[in-house]
Amino acid sequence: MQKLFLCILLQLIIVTGIGQTKNNQRDAQQRKQGYWIEQVAELRGEPGYTWEGVYKNDRKEGVWKKTSLIGNLIAEETFKNNVLDGYCKYYFPDGKKSEEGAFISTEIEGQRDTIMIIDPVTDVETPTEIIRKGNSVRNGVWKLYDEESGKMVKEYYNRGATVTAEELGDTTTEPQPAVKPTPLQLPHEHTGKHKKKG
Template sequence: MSKIFNLCESKEMMQKLFLYVLLLSVIAGSSMAQSKINQRDAQGRKQGHWIEEVGELRGEPGYSWEGDYRNDRKEGHWKKTSAIGNLLAEETFKNNVLEGYCKYYFPDGKLSEEGAYMATEIDGQRDTIMIIDPVTNVETPTVIIRKGNSVRNGVWKLYDEETGKMLKTYYKRGETVTAEELGDTDTTTTAPSPAAKASFQLPHAGSGKQKKKG
């Protein structure tokens, strides 16, 4: 009986030891995963996966960004979520500029609009132009650093928050065009194309009310 009791006790100790080691492994793995977030290289540039918190500003609610950096530039798929965890936007970046398919959501989580952006200028791109002095007429080379810019391109779908009805607008390098110009024959749910040039302001960046031009 004594031997059986000792054997059972030994098995119980082994089980406890196994669980203890497993718990330590989980904690260590979690710590390592967290340590790989929000990292900078020796030059101070953001690298890898980042989660950035943006606080409330001028009455606008706070939010968080999550995605990957490469040499301090946003790359690939990024998500924007509200302070309470609701998805607000999914965007695609290349060289820190919107390039590719994007989706935007209403505060209740319903899809607001979706479509593709095309990058027209790379953030940080350096160009040299000649500046002529108006007095001496001497030409001097001057380096300018461009800010990244993107425009809507292709079919954009907009959804009514209450009915879910979808309307389409069409863009070609930021300019509004007709469905025929893009080869879209399904125009049954197409919204009239606005006459003004497409604005770069993101749907979630403003207050939700856009001023009319003119």
């Protein structure tokens, strides 16, 4: 009986130990690694929120969830190299979906470029290194939902530029039935409305 109790106790300790993963860890270079939960305080009238997701070498990777301080889901965003790149979903405060679609990154955060700067006084050209911030634009079909009715409309993007459904090749839109024009009748063309004398 005592051996059975010890076996059960040992299994509970092992299962509890496996279930406890450490969050918010840094590596030897102090880079964020693994699963993180971050609290963002209210700022300039904007409500605070919580971020949850995975860091790889101090950069957000994969799906990150943003929730309000009371626990309502605000957004699910996909990151690659710390920049929005992939499918994202956004929600109204009542939990209904507000919009969804994909982002594509056009610049990677930390990307370095050298540009030539001309001094306006001396006209001397000097190479200057700039460090880019990450940038993302909408790409593909975006679905936007009305908060009250839930009605969905689509918007179409090609690397941030608005395009038509045909340009993007979206065939899921339902064609509208053709409206038949009503035939014009002149006053003397009253067919079938003659009274019979009798």
